[in-house]
Amino acid sequence: MIKLIFDALTPKQARIAAVLYQEGSRRGINVVITCRNYFHLADILRIYGVPYVCIGRYGVTPYEKLVYGLERQRELVEYVKDVDGMLSFPSPDLARVVFGLGKPVIVMNDTPHASHVNRLVIPLSEVLIAPAAIPQEIWKSYCPRRVVTFDGVFEYMWISKFAPNExxxxxxxxxxxxxxxxxxxxxxxxxxxxxxxxxxxxxxxxxxxxxxxxxxxxxxxxxxxxxxxxxxxxxxxxxxxxxxxxxxxxxxxxxxxxxxxxxxxxxxxxxxxxxxxxxxxxxxxxxxxxxxxxxxxxxxxxxxxGRTSPPKFEDPTPLILETATEVVSLREN
Missing domain, CATH: 3.40.50.12580 (CDP-glycerol glycerophosphotransferase, C-terminal domain)
Structure with a gap:
């Protein structure tokens, strides 16, 4: 079974991690989820009922971001030693550890404006998975080795499964x-x-x-x-x-x-x-x-x-897991 690690840094990323964990389990892929202490983050993972471990905290000042990040990297090493690669939104802490251990980095992203984390993570990645609506030239300054796109948005991964409960x-x-x-x-x-x-x-x-x-x-x-x-x-x-x-x-x-x-x-x-x-x-x-x-x-x-009819998009979940499997298989061979 392929084992991938996802470092959820925001509630949105927690939802993505949970969907990938659930769908990955059905496909023989084990998605290990880590997070940090941040408003509503662990709560979302609990709502989905998926296993996770929270490591470290969020820094507000540049000094805190650096120091807390270094502390997280040391702790993350213990969770990365036996995984096959990283499948996550940009996490400088996780990417540094995974890359340092010689494992592949697969990164998802829809925020090209987040230049600090993108500059640190995307150059280390084997592949970047992003919505096709974002012009590919926007990513060039971050030097991705390969870009895979889909006709949709990441939020559709869980919106498509939503059931109202008043x-x-x-x-x-x-x-x-x-x-x-x-x-x-x-x-x-x-x-x-x-x-x-x-x-x-x-x-x-x-x-x-x-x-x-x-x-x-x-x-x-x-x-x-x-x-x-x-x-x-x-x-x-x-x-x-x-x-x-x-x-x-x-x-x-x-x-x-x-x-x-x-x-x-x-x-x-x-x-x-x-x-x-x-x-x-x-x-x-x-x-x-x-x-x-x-x-x-x-x-x-x-x-x-007021309210309108919900639009339809492509759910990128299968593409994400298939791309990650391909990257890991190529690295192993």
Missing amino acids: EVIKRLGLRRGEYVVFRPEEEHASYYLWNTATIRMRLVEEFRKRGYVIVNVPRYSDQIINGVFNLTEAVDHLQLAYFSAGVVTGGATMATEAALLGVPALSYFPGDYYLDRYIRDRGAPLFRCRDLESCLVAVEEMLKI
């Missing part, structure tokens, strides 16, 4: 269509160079004026908002999104998930994100804004449109 929101005291989910920006990430907290708080007030309950899902403790429903222990975010009036985020994942479910979603991430137009062209109700004025206009549009 009891999840009822247990929280929430009512269908009467709340809006907020996911703050990734302000402590190395690539996040903007200050968008003012826009977030103005949007919170806009929806509150319209009578909606605000469900805030913070990434960090300093993003807890007074006077709203702060969800600091994870429930299934897909259930939250599905029964909401809309989702607003400073990132991309929760907006993409909601839009793929047919729920109107707004992202105020100020950088370029190549998948937005691709998703919208397929009929998903996904909106983007870069300043307060355009964000307020987008609020009007998303509430006017």
